[in-house]
Amino acid sequence: MPIRIAVVGSGYVGLVAGACFADLGHEVILVDNDQKKLAALRDGQVPIHEKFLPELLNRHRGQRLTFSDDLKEAARLSSVIFVAVGTPPTERGDADLSYVESVAREISGGVDQYKVIVEKSTVPVYTSEWVRRIILRNGADPETFDVASNPEFLREGTAVTDFLFPDRIVIGCDSARSAEVLREVYAPMTDGSYYLRPESIPQPDRAVIPPPIIVTSTKSAELIKHASNAFLAMKISFINAVASVCESVGADVNQVVNGVGTDSRIGRRFLNPGIGYGGSCFPKDVLAFRAVARECGYDFRLLDEVMRINxxxxxxxxxxxxxxxxxxxxxxxxxxxxxxxxxxxxxxxxxxxxxxxxxxxxxxxxxxxxxxxxxxxxxxxxxxxxxxxxxxxxxxxxxxxxxxxxxxxxxxxxxxxxxxxxxxxxxxxxxxxxxxxxxxxxxxxxxxxxxxxxxxxxxxxxxxxxxxxx
Ligand SMILES: NC(=O)c1ccc[n+]([C@@H]2O[C@H](COP(=O)([O-])OP(=O)(O)OC[C@H]3O[C@@H](n4cnc5c(N)ncnc54)[C@H](O)[C@@H]3O)[C@@H](O)[C@H]2O)c1
Missing domain, CATH: 3.40.50.720 (NAD(P)-binding Rossmann-like Domain)
Known part of the structure; x- marks a missing residue:
């Protein structure tokens, strides 16, 4: 059954998620407060370079996929609201959650019947509690909403295929009702029906079909995302450190990677020596995870070393x-x-x-x-x-x-x-x-x-x- 979904933030994650949800058959309103971006999207432009995204936007624009700057109204019209705004680092290294907070505040006015508000942005553990508190503070009835976490693992460059053919779907929910709603959102993927459609996006190598769905508490889901990114960054720093040793002794790191990566416990992926990791996720997420751990009383010094090597x-x-x-x-x-x-x-x-x-x-x-x-x-x-x-x-x-x-x-x-x-x-x-x-x-x-x-x-x-x- 199609579900009415609002996706707040039409950046790399929100735009891809919105287009893919529409391809799964849902009715999607993509919300952004950047008027230029909205005008470009309505005009048929594709603001980011991602394979298959132009096709999906063309297929659904103006039909199952519409664009809006009216967050409150989009929230009112939807049963599920995915928050996919940026969470950049502050000067202290923790995540700047002011965009998430402002969205939570604005949504409150549109929460008039049961809705699930879903964190799609990468956020520190405890954010869901804050989002709930902010929505309540702004007058919403506690019975009319749940806050859930559904971290996104897509990689830029292969974002559409990563979204539609994920290794797993993680949903963090603290109520059976919200878990049921999120299961329904992903049902066309988890029951395999999406992949049988003739117009579905081509299956990449190594796709797990249907993808497993992992249901956890919201806190665990928030931690899964931070821990995953920190681990991947650690893998990159690890192999870069090994590369430095190779240079000192005259060994060949590519040969070492072949030998190490074929161990199924380790795996070949993310063992690519180079000039270090970058992008909008790993640097900020390692920093933020480090900061969250410190706040919670754990001194996660391993992550300092990951950043230093990088x-x-x-x-x-x-x-x-x-x-x-x-x-x-x-x-x-x-x-x-x-x-x-x-x-x-x-x-x-x-x-x-x-x-x-x-x-x-x-x-x-x-x-x-x-x-x-x-x-x-x-x-x-x-x-x-x-x-x-x-x-x-x-x-x-x-x-x-x-x-x-x-x-x-x-x-x-x-x-x-x-x-x-x-x-x-x-x-x-x-x-x-x-x-x-x-x-x-x-x-x-x-x-x-x-x-x-x-x-x-x-x-x-x-x-x-x-x-x-x-
Ligand atoms: N980029 C990735 O590869 C990736 C992968 C997984 C998770 N994430 C996480 O997803 C989140 C979003 O990342 P992104 O790369 O898509 O960011 P982005 O900067 O590309 O997009 C964020 C969008 O949110 C909009 N926005 C900000 N405040 C808003 C508001 N109050 N109302 C409406 N729209 C608003 C911005 O205009 C922008 O279009 C981050 O938390 C990031 O860590 C990113």
Missing amino acids: EDQRQRFLRKIHHALWTLRGKKLAVLGLAFKGGTDDIRESPALHLVESLLQEGSAITAYDPAAMERAREVLGSKIEFASSPYEAAHDADALLILTEWEEFANLDLNQIRKELRYPIVIDGRNLYDPELMAAQGFTYYSVGRAASHPDGVPSGLLRNGKKA
């Missing part, structure tokens, strides 16, 4: 660039990748952008290319760097090529053309997209993470000009 990883990469190029003032560098990871246009807390800022401070000139994130990067960097229309244009006449985001396109470059474009055939790869031996055979001096540098004919870095001895 920061250190960028500094190590900078040192690598110095090692390859000696001085940076006046050097012209080609940068491939500005997004915080491949497949998205999101540049929030992007390690690539942090590195670009550091290189600019050191006096380098940068020409960058990213398949999706240049428009957003331009808003932040303005004219501080040049933007190219292809990796080859970026590489033209550069002293070295830096790979900072793991876009698939960057793993399949025409290396001949890149070598011809570069002033010196030096590639510094922060994402380990290439095989060092192959790069040397192609005439490059090649640096990566956790692996020895490779040089054509064993000649050390910088002594070649366009493949010939200088």
